[in-house]
Amino acid sequence: MLVFIGLGLHGEGMSLQGMQAAKGADALYAELYTSLVPELDLKELERKIGKPIQVVDRKTVEEQPDEILKAAKTNKVAFLVPGDPMVATTHVDLRLRAAKTGIETKVVHAASIASAAAGLAGLQNYKFGRTATVPFPDNPSQTPYEVLVENRGQEIHTLLLLDIRAEEGRAMTANEAIEIMLELEKKLQKNVFTQNTLAVVVARAGSDDALVKADKVEMLQKLNFGSQPHVLIVPGKLHFMEIEALRVFAGAPEDVVK
Amino acid sequence: MLVFIGLGLHGEGMSLQGMQAAKGADALYAELYTSLVPELDLKELERKIGKPIQVVDRKTVEEQPDEILKAAKTNKVAFLVPGDPMVATTHVDLRLRAAKTGIETKVVHAASIASAAAGLAGLQNYKFGRTATVPFPDNPSQTPYEVLVENRGQEIHTLLLLDIRAEEGRAMTANEAIEIMLELEKKLQKNVFTQNTLAVVVARAGSDDALVKADKVEMLQKLNFGSQPHVLIVPGKLHFMEIEALRVFAGAPEDVVK
Numbered sequence: 001m002l003v004f005i006g007l008g009l010h011g012e013g014m015s016l017q018g019m020q021a022a023k024g025a026d027a028l029y030a031e032l033y034t035s036l037v038p039e040l041d042l043k044e045l046e047r048k049i050g051k052p053i054q055v056v057d058r059k060t061v062e063e064q065p066d067e068i069l070k071a072a073k074t075n076k077v078a079f080l081v082p083g084d085p086m087v088a089t090t091h092v093d094l095r096l097r098a099a100k101t102g103i104e105t106k107v108v109h110a111a112s113i114a115s116a117a118a119g120l121a122g123l124q125n126y127k128f129g130r131t132a133t134v135p136f137p138d139n140p141s142q143t144p145y146e147v148l149v150e151n152r153g154q155e156i157h158t159l160l161l162l163d164i165r166a167e168e169g170r171a172m173t174a175n176e177a178i179e180i181m182l183e184l185e186k187k188l189q190k191n192v193f194t195q196n197t198l199a200v201v202v203a204r205a206g207s208d209d210a211l212v213k214a215d216k217v218e219m220l221q222k223l224n225f226g227s228q229p230h231v232l233i234v235p236g237k238l239h240f241m242e243i244e245a246l247r248v249f250a251g252a253p254e255d256v257v258k
Numbered sequence: 259m260l261v262f263i264g265l266g267l268h269g270e271g272m273s274l275q276g277m278q279a280a281k282g283a284d285a286l287y288a289e290l291y292t293s294l295v296p297e298l299d300l301k302e303l304e305r306k307i308g309k310p311i312q313v314v315d316r317k318t319v320e321e322q323p324d325e326i327l328k329a330a331k332t333n334k335v336a337f338l339v340p341g342d343p344m345v346a347t348t349h350v351d352l353r354l355r356a357a358k359t360g361i362e363t364k365v366v367h368a369a370s371i372a373s374a375a376a377g378l379a380g381l382q383n384y385k386f387g388r389t390a391t392v393p394f395p396d397n398p399s400q401t402p403y404e405v406l407v408e409n410r411g412q413e414i415h416t417l418l419l420l421d422i423r424a425e426e427g428r429a430m431t432a433n434e435a436i437e438i439m440l441e442l443e444k445k446l447q448k449n450v451f452t453q454n455t456l457a458v459v460v461a462r463a464g465s466d467d468a469l470v471k472a473d474k475v476e477m478l479q480k481l482n483f484g485s486q487p488h489v490l491i492v493p494g495k496l497h498f499m500e501i502e503a504l505r506v507f508a509g510a511p512e513d514v515v516k
């Protein structure tokens with residue numbers, strides 16, 4: 001059996017149900033390349049679970065999951081993943097491979113950045129359109145900009161996730177993402193992401209020092225949001241309660257959100 | 259201090275971090291009207307936390323939260339909520355009221371139906387458009403249908419949450435939601451939700467007997483998905499891995515997803 005257990009957004013973001021499943025597993029694996037988990041202390045987690053955790057890299061999960069699958073064929077294997085399992089395609093792929101070889105699979109859910117970031121900013125979930133990821137410039141894509149254009153056209157909010165390359169020890173900052181989006185604006189000129197656009201940076205969502213800041217892009221660019229993970233939200237039309245929330249919880253200047 | 263702690267999607271869906279915060283609270287309140295939490299045993303939860311939990315109704319939270327706020331002014335108060343906190347507007351409102359009276363607030367995240375339902379069906383999160391709620395017929399709304407039209411126009415997936423009236427002991431079934439959507443189709447005729455439309459029912463996401471079933475609406479209509487909560491997903495254009503996932507994890511007939 002292969003149980004996917006979400007680590008959520010914090011070192012202790014795993015659910016009580018997840019901890020039970022982890023304790024009941026014969027072997028534990030973890031991948032930490034699809035997202036960063038703030039305040040995650042693997043040694044501490046191993047102590048809590050009472051078993052060692054083997055961290056596997058992207059190549060192992062995506063190309064050579066044989067060891068994991070072989071173990072899951074005869075034993076109860078737990079696979080720990082950042083956030084909520086199955087959000088990353090690579091986990092769906094692994095789950096499919098398991099199912100196809102007759103291995104029973106199970107998913108134990110945990111917090112995901114999508115609802116967490118929206119909630120911390122006080123923005124209403126049902127007013128978010130498609131989410132997109134801003135890739136590093138060496139792997140450029142217009143998609144995040146195009147998704148923003150689509151959503152702005154419907155006056156709804158856009159969550160932009162930021163690229164991460166755990167194997168290279170790189171995770172994009174909100175400042176880098178802003179630069180990339182401004183470049184796309186220069187190129188595609190739809191006037192949806194300019195220096196004057198209201199945006200919200202959510203840093204370390206789920207951690208004890210989570211930070212939420214709303215302001216014009218030109219102001220956000222000048223700030224340092226501390227360690228990653230960061231995400232960027234570009235709001236659409238704001239409800240009065242959302243405006244209030246951005247002022248109270250994200251320090252949005254009075255004149256910027258109205 | 260007022261700490262909002264997500265209960266997630268399961269009786270043991272609260273995070274380890276949430277349990278710590280709950281144990282450290284002087285008083286605990288819970289609301290269970292914004293969503294159903296499968297396998298939630300309050301007595302068992304009280305035992306785990308080691309403190310009593312006072313369940314409050316919608317009226318108390320939305321109109322008379324004075325008791326909660328008064329307690330939070332001088333003590334550490336935990337407010338337990340289904341799913342991920344702040345997804346329901348009512349929680350943002352309460353958090354704003356607290357902040358305005360100088361009460362420090364904190365959010366401990368947990369699993370939300372949005373990422374869980376998509377993940378269980380093997381559908382890619384970034385391909386979901388706006389989410390909408392299907393209200394009971396005595397409070398009709400065209401919004402879920404209109405949101406579906408928007409999303410289908412972009413060939414992206416739509417998550418439909420189903421109305422709940424905890425105070426009346428009512429929670430909508432997928433079958434009822436299908437009937438309501440078919441009525442809206444009859445009325446608005448955009449050909450986005452017919453007997454032949456592929457849809458996915460996710461029942462009891464997060465619970466040990468979660469059920470995921472994909473088929474044409476006319477077939478889903480005939481099935482019994484067991485106890486609520488249920489949600490409905492209307493997929494847009496499917497990636498090959500999504501097609502495979504719907505077949506393997508949602509029992510979609512070969513000829514229906516291709």
